[in-house]
Amino acid sequence: xxxxxxxxxxxxxxxxxxxxxxxxxxxxxxxxxxxxxxxxxxxxxxxxxxxxxxxxxxxxxxxxxxxxxxxxxxxxxxxxxxxxxxxxxxxxxxxxxxxxxxxxxxxxxxxxxxxxxxxxxxxxxxxxxxxxxxxxxxxxxxxxxxxxxxxxxxxxxxxxxxxxxxxxxxxxxxxxxxxxxxxxxxxx
Amino acid sequence: xxxxxxxxxxxxxxxxxxxxxxxxxxxxxxxxxxxxxxxxxxxxxxxxxxxxxxxxxxxxxxxxxxxxxxxxxxxxxxxxxxxxxxxxxxxxxxxxxxxxxxxxxxxxxxxxxxxxxxxxxxxxxxxxxxxxxxxxxxxxxxxxxxxxxxxxxxxxxxxxxxxxxxxxxxxxxxxxxxxxxxxxxxxxxxxxxxxxxxxxxxxxxxxxxxxxxxxxxxxxxxxxxxxxxxxxxxxxxxxxxxxxxxxxxxxxxx
Numbered sequence: 001x002x003x004x005x006x007x008x009x010x011x012x013x014x015x016x017x018x019x020x021x022x023x024x025x026x027x028x029x030x031x032x033x034x035x036x037x038x039x040x041x042x043x044x045x046x047x048x049x050x051x052x053x054x055x056x057x058x059x060x061x062x063x064x065x066x067x068x069x070x071x072x073x074x075x076x077x078x079x080x081x082x083x084x085x086x087x088x089x090x091x092x093x094x095x096x097x098x099x100x101x102x103x104x105x106x107x108x109x110x111x112x113x114x115x116x117x118x119x120x121x122x123x124x125x126x127x128x129x130x131x132x133x134x135x136x137x138x139x140x141x142x143x144x145x146x147x148x149x150x151x152x153x154x155x156x157x158x159x160x161x162x163x164x165x166x167x168x169x170x171x172x173x174x175x176x177x178x179x180x181x182x183x184x185x186x187x188x
Numbered sequence: 189x190x191x192x193x194x195x196x197x198x199x200x201x202x203x204x205x206x207x208x209x210x211x212x213x214x215x216x217x218x219x220x221x222x223x224x225x226x227x228x229x230x231x232x233x234x235x236x237x238x239x240x241x242x243x244x245x246x247x248x249x250x251x252x253x254x255x256x257x258x259x260x261x262x263x264x265x266x267x268x269x270x271x272x273x274x275x276x277x278x279x280x281x282x283x284x285x286x287x288x289x290x291x292x293x294x295x296x297x298x299x300x301x302x303x304x305x306x307x308x309x310x311x312x313x314x315x316x317x318x319x320x321x322x323x324x325x326x327x328x329x330x331x332x333x334x335x336x337x338x339x340x341x342x343x344x345x346x347x348x349x350x351x352x353x354x355x356x357x358x359x360x361x362x363x364x365x366x367x368x369x370x371x372x373x374x375x376x377x378x379x380x381x382x383x384x385x386x387x388x389x390x391x392x393x394x395x396x397x398x399x400x401x402x403x404x405x406x407x408x409x410x411x412x413x414x415x416x417x418x419x420x421x422x423x424x425x426x427x428x429x430x431x432x433x434x435x436x437x438x439x440x441x442x
Contacts, residue, residue, distance in 0.1 A: 076240075079241050079243075079244060079319055080238070080240025080243075081236075082236070107315075108319045109311070111319040161226060162226035162229065162230060164230035165229070188322055
């Protein structure tokens with residue numbers, strides 16, 4: 001269970017192993033928790049909520065074939081995210097290093113949402129000065145921006161400089177109090 | 189002409205994939221040239237999303253066709269006459285106003301279409317649409333804001349934006365034009381009849397155009413041909429640049 005907690009199951013909304021999951025599956029989740037997003041290297045792919053499932057391929061077959069083989073499903077954040085290919089490669093590498101025989105699949109449905117970023121992930125973003133995404137839901141996509149607090153001085157006197165930032169998942173804001181620009185993880 | 193569902197899916201996915209790809213490529217031409225850094229980043233971010241949508245649609249097209257063509261084969265080994273994109277998106281960037289108006293007219297359509305496709309009984313279509321919808325909603329907010337800012341801006345920005353709207357308006361009819369593929373999918377309940385998107389698209393466009401203090405052009409004669417591979421001269425130049433590498437070095441891998 002310590003492993004399960006490490007993989008972030010305790011966080012609401014994100015993905016992780018079921019309590020009492022198979023040891024091989026738990027090993028995979030632990031390995032995945034060590035794969036960092038190449039564009040936001042403080043977040044693991046598990047923190048980011050892009051690992052959708054880890055399953056044993058031999059479940060119920062009982063014929064000895066596929067023994068111990070795993071199927072890992074990941075999802076891209078944005079359709080054109082250039083990091084997706086690298087992420088798949090790094091996930092495959094980490095699973096192989098952990099001694100696992102796993103196939104990695106990429107699926108797009110249901111679409112990734114920032115609500116799947118774990119609480120741990122949100123805390124890590126805040127630590128490096130990236131404002132975590134506001135809670136999603138349909139309204140948040142189109143509603144006016146709520147007051148966003150500057151991650152440096154805490155002032156809520158901030159403004160958006162650009163809807164599009166240094167990566168597909170971030171927007172650029174500025175603090176009117178301390179004048180520093182900062183990144184905001186877009187609600188998606 | 190009647191065609192089966194797989195053929196229709198191929199044709200429809202090709203239309204959406206080509207339209208996304210060509211517009212994505214057009215926007216990428218602004219990389220390093222946009223009027224300000226933030227906008228340079230915005231246009232290339234949107235380009236990236238659109239190329240992502242193109243990859244998904246063209247992969248689906250290849251699967252539906254069943255001839256072993258993948259997304260790259262479809263993107264890089266077809267000539268102008270085989271492209272099925274709307275003529276609107278191949279129009280050159282000209283000035284920033286033209287780029288923004290072209291984007292807004294397309295984005296407003298894409299939102300309407302993807303909202304409906306997201307509930308398609310075809311899981312492949314619905315999956316791509318639901319994914320793309322989240323992104324095009326963000327795009328249309330951006331392009332609409334710029335239409336308003338430019339239209340309701342200076343006398344010069346207003347005049348240029350109005351000119352862009354007048355020039356591009358005759359290309360909007362094609363977005364609602366039915367062809368054999370879209371009609372077959374509409375009949376099968378897999379996609380909406382494209383003509384049904386027109387009223388909500390027009391209302392959205394009218395709101396933004398009015399707020400931008402621009403004049404909505406009258407619906408008159410509309411350009412057609414993209415769906416039959418009859419394109420403007422501009423697409424050939426675009427493809428020549430986009431396809432150069434895979435044609436010069438066939439089967440090269442990254």
